[in-house]
Amino acid sequence: MRQKEQSRMIEVLIRARYPILYVVSWEEPRVTEMLIEIGKRGQKKVFEWSCSGGIVPAGTHVQAVKMRDAGTKDPLVALNQVTEELEPAIYIFKDFHPFLAKSNFSVIRKLRDISQNLKSSYKTLVLISPFLQIPPELEKDLTVIDFNLPDIEELGILLDRVCEEVKDNPKIKIDLDASGREQILKAALGLTLAEAENVFAKALVTGGKLDSDDIGEIFAEKRQIIRKTGLLDYCEPELEFDDIGGLASLKQWLVRRKLAFTDNAQAFGLPAPRGVLLLGVQGCGKSLCAKAVSSIWQLPLLRFDVGKMFCSLVGSSEDNIRRAISVAESIAPCILWVDEIDKAFGNLSSGSTDSGTSQRVLGTFLTWLGEKTSPVFVVATANNIKILPPELMRKGRFDEIFFVDLPDIKERHAIFDIHLRQRDRDPEKFNLEKLAASSEGFSGAEIEQAIISALFDAFYAKRELSDDDIMQALVETVPLYRTMEEEIEGLRDWCLTRARSASVHQETIATQARRHLELE
Ligand SMILES: Nc1ncnc2c1ncn2[C@@H]1O[C@H](COP(=O)(O)OP(=O)(O)O)[C@@H](O)[C@H]1O
Ligand SMILES: [Mg+2]
Secondary structure, eight states: OOHHHHHHHHHHHHHTTOSEEEEEOSOHHHHHHHHHHHHHHTTOEEEEEETTTEEEETTOOTTOGGGOOGGGGSHHHHHHHHHHOOSOEEEEEESOGGGGSTTOHHHHHHHHHHHHHHHTSSEEEEEEESSOOOOGGGTTTEEEEEOOOOOHHHHHHHHHHHHHHTTTOTTOEEEOOHHHHHHHHHHHTTSOHHHHHHHHHHHHHHHSEEETTHHHHHHHHHHHHHHHTSSEEEEOOOOOGGGSOSOHHHHHHHHHTTTTTSHHHHHTTOOOOOEEEEEEOTTSSHHHHHHHHHHHHTOOEEEEOHHHHTOGGGOOHHHHHHHHHHHHHHHOSEEEEETTHHHHHGGGTTTOTTHHHHHHHHHHHHHHHHHOOSOEEEEEEESOGGGSOGGGGSBTTBSEEEEEOOOOHHHHHHHHHHHHHHTTOOGGGSOHHHHHHTTTTOOHHHHHHHHHHHHHHHHHTTSOOOHHHHHHHHHHOOOHHHHSHHHHHHHHHHHHHHSEESSTTTOOHHHHHHHHHHHO
16 A cells, blocks of 8 residues: 555545554654644644653654643553543654553553543544554454555655755755656565665765766665664575476476566556465475575565564564564565474464464464465465464465475486586486486485585596486485485475465376365
């Protein structure tokens, strides 16, 4: 949703007398400014409260001590004042979340009373906080709004202001045409207004100029900032489909959707793709495909670290997933890669103590996946289907579920070819037929490891790599398949009826028919 639409939506909620809004955002000044505008249009006073300053008219400089009413620093006193005020008003309460903790029962109760009172008044209470913490008692009284990061238009206004401020400085040169400007603004998507301002200012100060050469620098800064959130990683597109052996059916599916996010595709009547779930044996190219989609589609790739989501150091898990989604949406169109999603939600069925949180986080993710309108394409991968929550597989979440199996002989041939080439060896000089035939049950990762191990042997023996070295390495390897045959067979059986094969070979007409029968 664009900033203007979001502002309009909030205005509608206020006019419709929704009593308490809970805005989740790091950007207090941006939200406050928007509410002041809304207040002006609706002829309402706007006040802000913080535990350090009490209630003051919104936009008041903190230093204006005289304006402060020290008594209202106390949240209960402040809430009382809200009830007593008769005129139409918007009250912005900043960082109120600590007072919503379970132990503050009187504050929670007071909010419930106020909510009744406000419904029949022209007053609205708006809580702004970077974290979403709602006590269950208040769930029905609060309306939660995830405030979007700035869109291109807002960043444009900021950029103009930053440029305007330095325009009389002879040491700084600004040379931006329309396309350079757009590229800079696009590069800054995903940042808060304050972060973008710092990035623009830094680019200006370091080079003494602002032109399209700064795009790289802005991207690099953004990578840093996004990485600091601890959950998302901005990956460089580095892989092509030619670097992946086999998986022809999956590749074809992805290639056909390459232009799906363009206006033309929309005009043609195509829905924007939501995402794919790649299930399968470890080391067979799932992560590889996720990375390759980004370069094939030429869209930025954000890797979401699900392991860190439940790490309390980076904040509460629910805030983490909301923040990740919000950054992804502001960068859209983009690809959100959720690697090894089984690791995040695998503990749901185990009944561990954390499963309540996991369930809520999964709920947030699934709701978003089902309802999202922004062009964020999700690529999720999983190795262990046994622990995956069934909700994830339900229709309407992903466009397709693919099963990535161990490579067949033709695919292994291709994988040997790719990895020999990647190590500057001419595949023509090797007997790929024989190697492929001798590596039955090997994953792509194991084939790669065998080549590396053979290279070590050859190097040690001071000779060039030969078929024999690789054959020897294959003999010495115990592929995962041999130790985990039962699990892998189980996975195959399971996927046969629930997922589409990523390779062409296995999807025979018989299995297709079987899958369709079982789906019906
Ligand atoms: N189909 C394949 N083609 C080429 N290399 C592969 C293939 N599958 C696996 N590999 C090699 O194995 C490594 C691990 O594969 P990865 O995609 O991470 O497996 P996973 O399916 O577990 O995500 C890759 O970096 C790549 O070098
Ligand atoms: Mg992987």
